[in-house]
Ligand SMILES: [Mg+2]
């Protein structure tokens with residue numbers, strides 16, 4: 638049984654937000670190169686989380702490095718069979734799907750440098766153009782620094798999934814797993830982002846020293862401060878949070 642992906646969206650019409658998903662360690666268990674469908678083990682809660690995304694305005698698009706193809710460890714037909722298994726598991730477990738999937742078949746040791754292997758943002762750019770993605774509301778989610786780097790290079794928000802590959806550099810948010818990240822984006826994020834946008838606009842012309850203090854202290858909570866920092870970063874304004882996103886206590890008096 639082949640379960641087709643819903644790739645019906647096109648560049649026509651209004652732009653939609655997307656969650657760009659790394660594959661191994663985010664959607665399925667990371668066990669090295671996956672060459673056979675039986676090795677595709679979808680992580681707990683992921684089908685249900687993707688179902689929630691499918692019911693929302695968000696596109697779900699997989700972006701994955703598959704250097705094993707260049708190395709000749711398996712071919713693209715084998716990879717297609719692995720992804721067909723992924724589609725089938727998502728459909729059977731939660732009637733869920735990914736809207737599209739892009740992979741880089743290259744490896745620098747074999748085929749030289751390319752523009753599509755993460756941390757390069759090439760695949761993200763192709764996906765953004767194909768699906769008319771609204772970058773300002775979109776995120777790259779991954780468990781390695783290359784995912785964070787690619788997301789930022791494409792002008793997206795960056796979400797790290799905690800893994801043995803950490804620590805990461807420059808992620809906007811960090812969650813234990815994909816379901817937690819999806820809960821946040823589809824839940825409290827929208828309102829927090831709207832509020833943060835208003836504050837961010839008013840802060841663009843303040844001195845950096847003032848901004849730095851406001852960003853940490855003015856947030857009603859750690860998460861609000863994080864959202865503010867993310868919205869400011871997307872406008873090219875650096876607003877570092879305290880270590881671990883901890884809020885510093887408001888000044889007295
Ligand atoms: Mg990964």
Ligand SMILES: [Zn+2]
Pocket residue numbers: 741742743751752753754
């Ligand atoms: Zn490539």
